[in-house]
Amino acid sequence: xxxxxxxxxxxxxxxxxxxxxxxxxxxxxxxxxxxxxxxxxxxxxxxxxxxxxxxxxxxxxxxxxxxxxxxxxxxxxxxxxxxxxxxxxxxxxxxxxxxxxxxxxxxxxxxxxxxxxxxxxxxxxxxxxxxxxxxxxxxxxxxxxxxxxxxxxxxxxxxxxxxxxxxxxxxxxxxxxxxxxxxxxxxxxxxxxxxxxxxxxxxxxxxxxxxxxxxxxxxxxxxxxxxxxxxxxxxxxxxxxxxxxxxxxxxxxxxxxxxxxxxxxxxxxxxxxxxxxxxxxxxxxxxxxxxxxxxxxxxxxxxxxxxxxxxxxxxxxxxxxxxxxxxxxxxxxxxxxxxxxxxxxxxxxxxxxxxxxxxxxx
Numbered sequence: 001x002x003x004x005x006x007x008x009x010x011x012x013x014x015x016x017x018x019x020x021x022x023x024x025x026x027x028x029x030x031x032x033x034x035x036x037x038x039x040x041x042x043x044x045x046x047x048x049x050x051x052x053x054x055x056x057x058x059x060x061x062x063x064x065x066x067x068x069x070x071x072x073x074x075x076x077x078x079x080x081x082x083x084x085x086x087x088x089x090x091x092x093x094x095x096x097x098x099x100x101x102x103x104x105x106x107x108x109x110x111x112x113x114x115x116x117x118x119x120x121x122x123x124x125x126x127x128x129x130x131x132x133x134x135x136x137x138x139x140x141x142x143x144x145x146x147x148x149x150x151x152x153x154x155x156x157x158x159x160x161x162x163x164x165x166x167x168x169x170x171x172x173x174x175x176x177x178x179x180x181x182x183x184x185x186x187x188x189x190x191x192x193x194x195x196x197x198x199x200x201x202x203x204x205x206x207x208x209x210x211x212x213x214x215x216x217x218x219x220x221x222x223x224x225x226x227x228x229x230x231x232x233x234x235x236x237x238x239x240x241x242x243x244x245x246x247x248x249x250x251x252x253x254x255x256x257x258x259x260x261x262x263x264x265x266x267x268x269x270x271x272x273x274x275x276x277x278x279x280x281x282x283x284x285x286x287x288x289x290x291x292x293x294x295x296x297x298x299x300x301x302x303x304x305x306x307x308x309x310x311x312x313x314x315x316x317x318x319x320x321x322x323x324x325x326x327x328x329x330x331x332x333x334x335x336x337x338x339x340x341x342x343x344x345x346x347x348x349x350x351x352x353x354x355x356x357x358x359x360x361x362x
Contacts, residue, residue, distance in 0.1 A: 006033055007092040007334065010080070011327025012073050014099045016170025016242035017191050017289060018049050019205070021073055023080045024323035030331035034156045039320035040080055044072055055101050057111045066113040069099045073114065074122050089124040089359070095330030096129040103241040105141040120357035127357045128330040131339060134353035140345035143239035147175040147184040147344045148332065149325035157314060164274070164281035166300075167322070168290025170195075170242040172270055175344075176277045183278055184344040185238045188231065188269030191290050192242040194262045200247075201255045210295025213263040216256030225249040226265045227272075235276055237346035266290070267299035274304055283307040285314060287321040330354065 006027040013022045021044070025037030044052075048068055055065060073096060081088050088094075098114025116129035132142035150165040154177045162178040170192035175184040194213070195206045207213055226249050231240070245265075250258040274281070284306055290296055291310040301308045311318030329339050333354030341350050 006035065007331045008090070009093050009095060009327040009330050010077060010091055011095040011097075011323040011325065011330065012076065013097050013322040013326055014044075014069075014073075015288070015322060016100055017195060018044070018052050018099065018170070019289070020044050020049075021076045022320060022323035023076050024317075024320040024327055025084065025086075026324050026327035028152075028328055028331050030328060030335050030337055032152060032155060034152055034328070036317070036320070036324055038084055039317055039323060040083070041319055042076055042079075048072065052099060052101060052113075057102050062113075066115060069113040070115040070118055074119055077119075077123060091125045093126045093128055093330045093334055094119065094123065095131075095326035095328075095333075096127050097131060097326045098129055100242075103143065103239065105136065105143070105239050108136050110136060110142045116355060116357040120359050124359045126334070126359065128333045128354040129357070130355040131326070131329055131333070131353050133355070135340045135345050135347055135351055138347040138349070138351045140340055140347035140351065141237055141239040142345065144173040144175070144184050144186060144344065145329060145339055146173075146322060146325040147182050148339060149321075149328040150175040151177050151182050152328065153316075153321075159285075159314075160282055162279050162281045164277070164284045164306075166270065166284050166286045167288040168266070168286060168296070169288045169322070171240045171244070172266060172290065173239075174270070174273050174277070176279070176281055178279055182341065182344055185236070185273070185276075186240045187273035188240070189245050189262070189266045190288070191293070193245055193247055193265070194259060194293070197247050197250065197258050197262055198255065201258065207259050207293065210263065210293040212256050213259040213293070213295040216254065216258070216260030218264045219250065219253055219257055219261045222249040222253065222261050223264050223268065226261075227268055232269065232272055237342075237344065239345070260295075263293070263296045263299055266296060267303045270300055271303035274306075281306055283309065285309050285311060285316075287311045287316065287318050289319070291318050
């Protein structure tokens with residue numbers, strides 16, 4: 001499929017932390033050419049996050065909340081385009097990941113709320129969504145999908161390889177880039193357990209900068225219980241739901257000690273994942289919201305015998321990476337290029353994906 005210029009794409013991401021919507025502009029050929037544009041982030045409307053955190057896919061009101069999620073994303077694109085003086089109709093595509101509310105790859109199913117047809121109709125441009133469906137149909141985990149972009153990003157930056165990109169959102173996942181090869185899987189917990197713990201015990205949305213965790217002590221017995229989860233004995237491609245793990249082992253601890261122990265849990269799971277990679281990474285780059293938890297990053301540095309940097313150390317916009325990834329994947333979807341590989345999600349063969357919605361769709 002020829003194209004006279006790089007595709008101009010907007011990517012949308014609301015991760016499993018469910019803290020809001022990231023919007024990012026990317027010019028790309030869906031392969032090696034990348035030019036990152038402006039980006040923004042905005043919280044969900046009041047009360048929607050709490051509703052989504054508790055939402056079950058079988059809930060009778062699911063359609064109503066999907067409409068609210070779609071509306072929030074459409075408004076986010078419109079406001080972003082207005083601020084950047086962009087006519088949405090001039091975009092080549094929008095990559096609309098949608099809001100994951102449950103992920104059950106072992107049963108071949110995943111739920112992302114978001115009506116791509118409605119978005120295409122209202123914005124007047126092509127919208128790509130349902131990125132994970134084809135992967136699941138092809139025997140994959142449906143996640144992680146950002147590795148294609150991680151590889152392009154490391155190449156565009158000329159990073160020394162092998163290099164690992166560690167994304168810490170609600171869960172954590174790693175992408176190893178080693179020449180033409182990419183290997184990826186979900187490591188284990190990310191921010192979700194820590195966020196849930198401090199919200200329940202301290203009434204705050206998250207442990208800003210990791211200050212609570214820094215004031216606590218790790219309970220080794222609780223950490224050992226957390227690390228005994230069978231997920232950590234599985235090797236190869238694998239993925240998680242944000243609710244895969246429980247805070248039950250830390251329930252008897254103080255707020256600070258529980259936060260410290262959960263931070264140590266995330267870091268220890270990442271170190272275990274590092275040992276499962278086919279080759280040792282010379283360096284690690286941390287992206288996603290977890291990079292802002294300085295205590296967590298410190299623990300990760302202690303666990304990994306490698307150089308560990310955060311996105312901003314390389315001049316990357318750490319909060320925009322996932323949205324940029326879905327702008328990139330949307331272009332790959334338009335071009336029919338693979339979004340996933342046997343070494344990233346466990347699909348049987350390199351697999352294209354995404355569902356295209358034209359602006360004339362009702």
